[in-house]
Amino acid sequence: MNEQLLNVSSGPHIRQKLTTGNVMLNVALALMPAALFGVYHFGLHALLIIAVSVISAEATEFIFDYITKKPNTLKDASALVTGLLLALSLSPSVPLYIPALGSFFAILFVKCLFGGLGKNFMNPALAGRCFLLLSFGTTMTTFQVDSVSSATPLAAMRDGVMANAGQVFLGYSNSVIGGSALALLIGGVYLLATKGITIEIPASCILAFTAFMAIFGGQGLDFTALALHICAGGILMGAFFMATDPVTSPMTSRGQILFGAIVGILAGLFRVKGSSADSVSYAIIITNMLVPFIDKLPIPKPLGYKGGEYKKPEFPRAAINLTAITLVAGLALSSVYLLTRDAIEEQKLAASAASYREVCPEAEDFIHDEALDAAVEALAGAPYSDAYGRTYINDVIVGVTADSTQAGYVISVTSADGFDGAITLSVGISSDGTVNGISFTELNETAGMGMKCGEDDFKNQFAGVSVDSFTLNKAGGSTADNEIDSVSGASISSGAVVNAVNTALAFYADLLK
Numbered sequence: 206m207n208e209q210l211l212n213v214s215s216g217p218h219i220r221q222k223l224t225t226g227n228v229m230l231n232v233a234l235a236l237m238p239a240a241l242f243g244v245y246h247f248g249l250h251a252l253l254i255i256a257v258s259v260i261s262a263e264a265t266e267f268i269f270d271y272i273t274k275k276p277n278t279l280k281d282a283s284a285l286v287t288g289l290l291l292a293l294s295l296s297p298s299v300p301l302y303i304p305a306l307g308s309f310f311a312i313l314f315v316k317c318l319f320g321g322l323g324k325n326f327m328n329p330a331l332a333g334r335c336f337l338l339l340s341f342g343t344t345m346t347t348f349q350v351d352s353v354s355s356a357t358p359l360a361a362m363r364d365g366v367m368a369n370a371g372q373v374f375l376g377y378s379n380s381v382i383g384g385s386a387l388a389l390l391i392g393g394v395y396l397l398a399t400k401g402i403t404i405e406i407p408a409s410c411i412l413a414f415t416a417f418m419a420i421f422g423g424q425g426l427d428f429t430a431l432a433l434h435i436c437a438g439g440i441l442m443g444a445f446f447m448a449t450d451p452v453t454s455p456m457t458s459r460g461q462i463l464f465g466a467i468v469g470i471l472a473g474l475f476r477v478k479g480s481s482a483d484s485v486s487y488a489i490i491i492t493n494m495l496v497p498f499i500d501k502l503p504i505p506k507p508l509g510y511k512g513g514e515y516k517k518p519e520f521p522r523a524a525i526n527l528t529a530i531t532l533v534a535g536l537a538l539s540s541v542y543l544l545t546r547d548a549i550e551e552q553k554l555a556a557s558a559a560s561y562r563e564v565c566p567e568a569e570d571f572i573h574d575e576a577l578d579a580a581v582e583a584l585a586g587a588p589y590s591d592a593y594g595r596t597y598i599n600d601v602i603v604g605v606t607a608d609s610t611q612a613g614y615v616i617s618v619t620s621a622d623g624f625d626g627a628i629t630l631s632v633g634i635s636s637d638g639t640v641n642g643i644s645f646t647e648l649n650e651t652a653g654m655g656m657k658c659g660e661d662d663f664k665n666q667f668a669g670v671s672v673d674s675f676t677l678n679k680a681g682g683s684t685a686d687n688e689i690d691s692v693s694g695a696s697i698s699s700g701a702v703v704n705a706v707n708t709a710l711a712f713y714a715d716l717l718k
Contacts, residue, residue: 225322229282231401235392236289236383236446243382247297251382255292258304262288265312275321283322287311290330290446293383294439294486295337296348303341307333327493328450331486338486343626347595348379358437359476370432378437386436393445402449405461406468410444411435413469421477440472443485453493460499468492557631560644561602561615564633568604568612577601580716590711593704595621598712599629611636614717616709617646620701625650628658628701632667632709638718642668643706655698663692663699667706673714674707 244252262284270277278284288308295304311333316325338345348357357379358368372378376385383389396402415431424430435441448454448468455464468488475484561571581598589598599617606612613635620628626649633641643664650656657663667675672687677700679691691699 225281225283228401229286231399232286232396232446233282233289235395235401236286236293238388238391239293239383239385239442240289242376242385242388243293243297246376246385247382251297253301254295254297254299254304254382255289257301258292258295258308259285259288261305261308262291262312265309266317269313269317278321281322283316284312287316287329287333290442291333294330294334294381294442296345297382298347299341299344303337303344306340307337310336323452325452327490328447328453331447331490331493334486335490343621343623347621358433367429368433368437370429370436373433373436380437381439383442384437386441389441389445393441396445396449402445403458403461405458406449406454406465407444409462409465410448410469410472411440413466414440414473415469417470417473418476421473423477434476438476439485440469443468443472443489447485448489448492453496455496455499457500460502463502464492464496464499467495557617557646560631560646561604561633563644564631564642565604565613565615566641567606569607570605571602571615572605574601574603577603577716589708593620593708593711594701596704596708597621598708601712604633613641614713616712618705618709619647620705620708622697622701622704623650624655624695624697624701628698628705630702630705632706634709634713634717637671638710638713639669639671640667640706640710643702650695650698654692654695657692657695658698658702663690663702666690672710674710675703677703 240255244255263279266284267277267279269275270279288304291307291311292304295307311329315327315329315332316322319325358373368378373380374386376388378384393402393407397404397407415435418424418431418434419426422430422434444465448465455461468485471488471491472485475487558571562568565571578601581601584598586597588595590596597619599619601617602615604612604615613633616632616634618630618632627647628645628650629647630643630645632643635641645659648656648659650658666683666689670686675687675689677691677696678688679696681690681693683690689699689703
C-alpha cells in the first residue's frame with residue numbers, strides 16, 4: 206500500500222506546492238542581479254568570494270548533519286541563501302578565508318547549534334558578517350577596485366566629498382559586492398511581485414531611515430545626500446533581503462511595520478553617531494532580539510472569543526529584567542567612557558609627543574605648516590603611492606630648535622597591510638633626507654613575531670640612513686644601507702613597516718626635499 210495515503214489530519218485541508226526549498230531558491234534568484242553585477246564590476250575575485258562563501262555554508266551544514274546523524278537539509282536551500290547573502294555583503298577585496306570563516310560561523314553557531322532552520326534567533330548571514338567585522342575589522346573595511354584602495358561613498362561623504370549619486374545607484378562605486386542599488390531594487394520588486402515578502406518591513410524600514418537621516422543626519426533635506434544614504438551602506442539589501450527573514454521577523458503585519466521602523470531608526474542612529482558608516486547589520490541583529498517582544502504587542506482578540514474580557518499575553522518578566530540590566534550596564538559603561546575620555550585623549554597626545562621627540566631629538570618644539578597640512582588634506586584619505594600598498598600619510602610636523610631653526614620633519618604614516626591590522630609609526634627625517642629613526646604609535650601584531658618590529662634591533666636598521674627607499678631582505682644578513690632584515694617569521698609585518706617608511710621618504714622627496 207502507498208504510505209502517502211496513510212496521512213490522517215483534521216480539517217481544514219490546504220494543499221499547495223510551496224516548500225521551504227522553493228522559497229529559498231526564489232530569494233537566491235532575486236539576488237542574482239546584484240551578484241551578477243558585482244562580478245561584472247569587481248571581477249573574478251568577487252566570483253571566487255561568492256563561490257567560497259556558498260560552498261563553505263553548504264559544506265558546514267552537510268558535515269554537521271552527517272556527524273549528528275540528522276537528515277540532510279541541503280535541499281531546503283537555506284544554506285545557499287546564507288552563503289550568497291554573506292558574500293554579497295563583503296568587500297570585493299577580502300581574502301578568501303574571510304567568506305569561508307563567515308559562512309562556517311553563520312551556519313554552525315547561529316543555525317545548526319540552535320536546532321536548524323526555523324530555530325535560529327537571528328539572521329545567520331548577518332551574524333556571520335558581524336562576527337567578521339569584529340574579528341577582522343581592517344580587512345572587512347578595506348575596499349579596492351582594480352587593486353586601488355579608495356573611500357566608500359559614505360566614508361567620502363563624512364569627509365565632505367559627495368559621490369555621484371547616479372553612479373552609486375547603478376553600482377559603479379567602491380562598495381560591497383552586492384552594492385548596486387538598482388540590482389537590489391530589481392530583486393526586491395521581484396520578491397514582492399512573487400509574494401516572497403510583503404511590503405511592510407521594507408517600506409517602514411526605508412521610510413523610517415530616510416526620515417531619521419533628514420532630521421538628524423546633518424544635511425537636512427539635501428536630496429543628493431539622502432539618495433547616497435539610501436543607495437549606499439546596505440540599507441536596501443537589509444530592508445529587502447535580511448530584515449524580511451521570516452524566521453527572525455514578526456508574524457503580524459503591524460508587528461512587521463514596527464520591526465522595520467525600529468531597524469530604520471537604529472540604522473540611522475548608528476550611522477550618525479557610530480564610528481562606522483555601515484550600520485545596518487548591527488541594527489537588524491539588535492532588532493532580531495526584540496522580535497519576541499514585538500510579537501506580543503499586536504496580537505488581536507481571537508476570532509469567536511466569548512469568555513469575558515480578553516487579556517493579552519504579558520511580556521515575560523525575565524526578559525524585562527534582562528533588558529533593564531543590559532540598559533543599566535550600557536549606561537554605566539558609557540559613563541565610564543565619558544569620564545575617562547579626556548584622560549585617554551591626553552595619553553594619546555602624550556604618546557604622540559614622545560614618539561616625535563624619539564625620532565627628532567634635536568627639536569625643542571613641533572609645529573604645523575599650513576602648506577604641509579593642505580598637502581596632507583588634499584590626499585583625502587587615499588593611499589599615498591600604489592608602489593607601497595595601502596599606506597596613508599596621517600600628519601606632517603616640523604621640528605624646530607630653541608632658536609626656531611628647522612631641525613627636521615616627523616611624518617606619521619599608517620600601513621593597513623600589517624598581519625593583524627593597521628600599523629602606525631612616526632618617521633623622523635632630517636632636512637637633508639637622513640632617516641633619524643622610527644617610533645610606533647600603533648602596533649598590534651602577533652606576540653613574539655610581528656611585535657618584534659617594535660624592538661630596537663629592528664628599528665635601528667633605519668636610523669642614520671640616507672637612501673631614496675628601503676627594500677626588505679627576508680633572508681637576513683643584509684650589508685647594504687637600503688636593505689632591512691625582516692623579523693624572523695614576520696615578513697608581512699616587516700614589509701608593512703618598510704612600506705610605511707618608504708611612503709614617508711616618498712612624501713619627503715615630493716614635497717620637502
